[in-house]
Amino acid sequence: MTHTTQRDLRAFAPYSYRDDPTVPAFDDTRAVFVFDHHCVLCGTGVGFIMKHDRRRAIAFTSAQQGLGEALCRHYGIDWDETYLLVRGGRPYIKFDGYFEVARAMGGPWKLATVFRIIPNFILDRVYDLVARNRYRWFGKTEQACQVLTPDQRARLL
Structure with missing residues (x-):
């Protein structure tokens, strides 16, 4: 696999998905967070971001359907390995994506970017370990986005 x-994602021109007929048109003025909707850890993380993203700078969509699936395919992302954040027309994954989420949320959340000093090869190994074990450690739900509140589910694209 x-x-x-x-680094692979940097090869894509900004907003390259706009020229891909398989990617549905969407409002890309906000960042879009594409996540595994069966993963309890992922859903909990999305709920946390929604709760603290007071400016609503980030939109959310499932990797298993529609827009999320098309964006993952466009960028060659295996949603079972990582989530995808698209912001300013550029794709981000793993910890780079989390740092970009912190920037998008602004305010005190931007302070989290201080951890950017830790090299990617270390951060990515930690991320990969958790991603490989997330269902075993945190659980899996067959009902999409079960851990989100009805208000949070309404914010999904």
Whole structure:
């Protein structure tokens, strides 16, 4: 299985998905967070971001359907390995994506980017370990986005 890296994603021109007829048109003025909707850890993380993203700078969509599936395919992302964040027309994964989420949320959340000093090869190994074990450690739900509140589910694209 190939592992997409942030370096691989830098080869894509900004907003390249706009020229891909398989990617549905969407409002890309906000960041879009594409996540595994069966993963309890992922859903909990999305709920946390929604709760603290007071400016609503980030939109959310499932990797298993529609827009999320098309964006993952466009960028060659295996949603079972990582989530995808698209912001400013550029794709981000793993910890690079989390740092970009912190920037998008602004305010005190931007302070989290201080951890950017830790090299990607370390951060990505930690991320990969958790991603490989997330269902075993945190659980899996057959009902999409079960851990989100009805208000949070309404915010999904």
